[in-house]
Amino acid sequence: MPVPLTDLTAQYRSIKAEIDAAMSRTLSSGSFILGAEVESFENEAAAYCGAARGVGVASGTDALHLALLACGIGEGDEVLTTPFTFIATAESIHKCGATPVFVDIDADTCNMDLGQMDRHLTPRTRGIVPVHLYGHPCDMTRVMQFASAHRLKVVEDCAQSLGATWQGKKVGSFGDAGCLSFFPSKVLGAYGDGGMVVTNDDAVADHVRVLRSHGSRKKYFHDMPGFNSRLDSLQAAILKVKLGHLADWLERRREIAATYADLLSGVDGISLLAERVGARHIYNYYTLRVAGGALRRDGLAMHLKAQGIATAVYYPGSLHLQPVYAALGHHRGDFPASEAAQDEVLSLPMYPELTDSQVKQVAAAIMSCPDFRATG
Numbered sequence: 083m084p085v086p087l088t089d090l091t092a093q094y095r096s097i098k099a100e101i102d103a104a105m106s107r108t109l110s111s112g113s114f115i116l117g118a119e120v121e122s123f124e125n126e127a128a129a130y131c132g133a134a135r136g137v138g139v140a141s142g143t144d145a146l147h148l149a150l151l152a153c154g155i156g157e158g159d160e161v162l163t164t165p166f167t168f169i170a171t172a173e174s175i176h177k178c179g180a181t182p183v184f185v186d187i188d189a190d191t192c193n194m195d196l197g198q199m200d201r202h203l204t205p206r207t208r209g210i211v212p213v214h215l216y217g218h219p220c221d222m223t224r225v226m227q228f229a230s231a232h233r234l235k236v237v238e239d240c241a242q243s244l245g246a247t248w249q250g251k252k253v254g255s256f257g258d259a260g261c262l263s264f265f266p267s268k269v270l271g272a273y274g275d276g277g278m279v280v281t282n283d284d285a286v287a288d289h290v291r292v293l294r295s296h297g298s299r300k301k302y303f304h305d306m307p308g309f310n311s312r313l314d315s316l317q318a319a320i321l322k323v324k325l326g327h328l329a330d331w332l333e334r335r336r337e338i339a340a341t342y343a344d345l346l347s348g349v350d351g352i353s354l355l356a357e358r359v360g361a362r363h364i365y366n367y368y369t370l371r372v373a374g375g376a377l378r379r380d381g382l383a384m385h386l387k388a389q390g391i392a393t394a395v396y397y398p399g400s401l402h403l404q405p406v407y408a409a410l411g412h413h414r415g416d417f418p419a420s421e422a423a424q425d426e427v428l429s430l431p432m433y434p435e436l437t438d439s440q441v442k443q444v445a446a447a448i449m450s451c452p453d454f455r456a457t458g
């Protein structure tokens with residue numbers, strides 16, 4: 083039986099009656115932009131994150147962009163972030179007129195190596211965008227200590243980590259703002275694009291609210307240059323249904339991750355990423371490292387594909403080496419841990435409806451690859 087990377091239709095089948103009812107309620111309401119569905123979802127999602135306010139926007143990318151603007155990031159500013167993330171993280175910093183300043187990653191989690199942040203501080207540094215990659219939270223105690231010592235704004239990229247906790251507290255509730263993505267492949271996925279800024283700062287929430295609607299507080303009166311970036315009512319209604327299932331889905335993801343870890347921990351040439359003490363990883367992606375470089379990693383991916391098992395590489399190109407950032411003047415060798423990770427990471431099928439026998443099938447397929455044999 084083929085095993086996909088994720089299966090959105092299986093999820094829909096499991097909650098079809100609830101989703102269909104929410105959609106038909108919204109369609110009958112005749113209200114499609116913002117309104118009651120969006121407001122009630124904003125309140126529930128913010129509460130879920132342990133934040134006071136939530137502002138729905140059109141995507142996770144917009145959530146980052148608008149949150150950074152609302153935190154006052156602009157022309158000439160520098161913002162510390164990781165080179166090992168989806169382009170949207172750095173792109174949002176860039177769109178504010180600021181410069182993304184990359185900090186290399188820690189090989190065991192693939193998150194930013196917080197010990198290296200001070201090397202990249204300059205008088206222009208104004209903020210940090212920590213990315214909780216794959217669903218593993220950054221050490222937010224340390225991020226917030228560093229930020230307060232250097233008067234930096236913190237905008238958390240929670241696109242892959244909704245529901246993850248650091249020392250019992252949800253990500254998104256530590257910084258000045260937390261940014262959620264409802265892209266379909268994320269743990270809380272819409273049937274289209276969507277995003278949200280969560281925050282405990284009323285001024286940030288109000289600023290994002292104005293930015294998302296053409297810089298306007300009152301219709302046809304405009305206080306500042308803004309955007310058209312709103313969460314659709316239909317998506318909000320769908321997401322509200324799904325949010326009710328999220329806790330169970332995240333538990334199941336953790337169970338699957340534990341099974342993968344059991345089955346794969348003794349395999350020579352494969353190393354599992356860490357779950358740090360104090361961290362609750364929610365496994366938006368189940369990613370491991372394949373020793374020996376990109377050819378060997380891609381060979382394993384091809385071996386799995388031949389057996390109907392899908393995998394993905396998040397991400398094959400560190401951002402500092404991308405043509406779009408050529409002007410930053412980086413070279414191969416600048417961020418060695420990120421460059422090693424791009425050649426070694428491989429993400430396995432991961433979604434709550436995945437069965438134990440499928441997980442075993444994936445592990446068995448890895449061990450049947452001539453390059454990889456259990457030694458333990």
Ligand SMILES: *Cc1c(COP(=O)(O)O)cnc(C)c1O
Nearest residue numbers: 141142143168170241263264265
């Ligand atoms: C998905 C993602 C985003 C962007 O979210 P969109 O909703 O696709 O715009 C930003 N950062 C990270 C780390 C992501 O995975």
